[in-house]
Amino acid sequence: MSNKNVTIIGAGSFGTALAMVLDQAGNNVQIWAREPEVAQGINENHINPSYLSDIKIPETIKAYNNLEQCLQSQDIILFATPSHALRDVANKLKPCLDGHEILVTVAKGIENDTFKTMSQVLVEVMEGTTYEDNIGVLYGPSHAEEVGLFKPTTVVSAAYSTRTARIIQETFLTPMFRVYINNDVIGVEIGGSVKNIMAIAAGIVDGAELGDNAKAALITRGLHEMKRMGVMLGAHSDTFSGLTGMGDLIVTCTSSHSRNRSVGYRIGKGEKLDDIIKSMNMVAEGIKTAKSVRDWSVKNKVEMPITHAVYRVLFEDVDPSDVLYELMTRDPKDEIVM
Ligand SMILES: NC(=O)C1=CN([C@@H]2O[C@H](COP(=O)(O)OP(=O)(O)OC[C@H]3O[C@@H](n4cnc5c(N)ncnc54)[C@H](O)[C@@H]3O)[C@@H](O)[C@H]2O)C=CC1
Numbered sequence: 001m002s003n004k005n006v007t008i009i010g011a012g013s014f015g016t017a018l019a020m021v022l023d024q025a026g027n028n029v030q031i032w033a034r035e036p037e038v039a040q041g042i043n044e045n046h047i048n049p050s051y052l053s054d055i056k057i058p059e060t061i062k063a064y065n066n067l068e069q070c071l072q073s074q075d076i077i078l079f080a081t082p083s084h085a086l087r088d089v090a091n092k093l094k095p096c097l098d099g100h101e102i103l104v105t106v107a108k109g110i111e112n113d114t115f116k117t118m119s120q121v122l123v124e125v126m127e128g129t130t131y132e133d134n135i136g137v138l139y140g141p142s143h144a145e146e147v148g149l150f151k152p153t154t155v156v157s158a159a160y161s162t163r164t165a166r167i168i169q170e171t172f173l174t175p176m177f178r179v180y181i182n183n184d185v186i187g188v189e190i191g192g193s194v195k196n197i198m199a200i201a202a203g204i205v206d207g208a209e210l211g212d213n214a215k216a217a218l219i220t221r222g223l224h225e226m227k228r229m230g231v232m233l234g235a236h237s238d239t240f241s242g243l244t245g246m247g248d249l250i251v252t253c254t255s256s257h258s259r260n261r262s263v264g265y266r267i268g269k270g271e272k273l274d275d276i277i278k279s280m281n282m283v284a285e286g287i288k289t290a291k292s293v294r295d296w297s298v299k300n301k302v303e304m305p306i307t308h309a310v311y312r313v314l315f316e317d318v319d320p321s322d323v324l325y326e327l328m329t330r331d332p333k334d335e336i337v338m
């Protein structure tokens with residue numbers, strides 16, 4: 001059993017689900033919630049009133065609305081906010097850290113404009129406070145709705161030092177939550193982030209009833225696209241056949257739990273993105289990441305046709321049937337370029 005002091009920053013779906021896992025693994029768990037009513041709900045009624053509200057949260061898990069109060073003497077700080085909030089929240093809590101804490105993020109995304117992954121954002125923000133060696137990510141096929149119910153799940157701990165990756169692994173391990181290690185941090189992060197764009201595309205395919213052949217093609221060619229970007233950034237191509245590449249791509253493109261697939265599905269059914277976003281209380285990371293990755297690929301001249309198609313549907317209001325035609329009528333290619 002692990003016996004670490006762990007604070008989770010962000011009491012959304014995944015923060016709540018991981019609190020359950022961390023508690024079951026034997027740790028002392030506390031959660032920082034941005035919304036006072038969420039902290040109150042967890043402390044008084046032992047449920048999160050806004051996310052996964054049908055899950056009974058153990059009384060040992062305490063929630064705070066004040067950041068400073070929950071950062072004393074912690075071994076691990078787990079960031080579970082959306083990716084666009086990570087920089088801001090990390091800056092706010094930086095003065096409260098003493099430098100020995102391990103910082104783990106589960107947020108999946110690539111920052112707009114800087115094109116930084118989440119661990120890179122943490123490294124930059126924490127410069128002078130926390131060693132890069134203490135920073136890592138926990139990614140993989142892990143929908144909160146199943147994790148919170150202790151359904152069997154496998155993920156990957158990737159960090160800038162093997163020691164940190166191992167500590168993260170040991171802290172989260174339970175018989176229903178199996179954690180592997182991979183030292184290819186950039187590969188893990190690109191897979192986990194770019195698959196959200198592919199999940200939006202998969203949702204469009206389902207919503208527009210384009211068929212199973214189209215879905216299989218999309219997943220397969222989407223994987224090529226993720227790998228192409230990752231390898232260009234120094235990732236190992238094998239990482240994309242693993243849990244944080246292929247594994248997370250499959251679950252997000254096919255699961256009814258996926259927020260990103262659901263955004264795509266509704267677009268495929270004819271709804272407008274603005275209306276979809278207004279109706280959601282959870283983050284669909286693929287929207288912002290589509291912009292980052294599309295801009296990155298233009299800047300670096302890397303061919304990412306599915307990402308560009310999703311970008312055009314989301315941000316240029318192009319009809320999905322038009323981008324589909326464009327994708328299907330591109331110049332004939334070799335499947336694999338050796
Ligand atoms: N939900 C899931 O199944 C999984 C989610 N993730 C990733 O975890 C991250 C969080 O996802 P969810 O928990 O699903 O999101 P969510 O939308 O359910 O919850 C996000 C939480 O962050 C808080 N938050 C939002 N904006 C904030 C800000 N500007 N500053 C501080 N806090 C803010 C919200 O109040 C909420 O508590 C995302 O990057 C997602 O891709 C990763 C694996 C699985």
Ligand SMILES: O=C(CO)COP(=O)(O)O
Pocket residue numbers: 108140141142143196199248251252257258259260261283284285
């Ligand atoms: O990353 C996830 C599952 O591994 C969650 O995906 P969604 O945000 O699309 O629900």
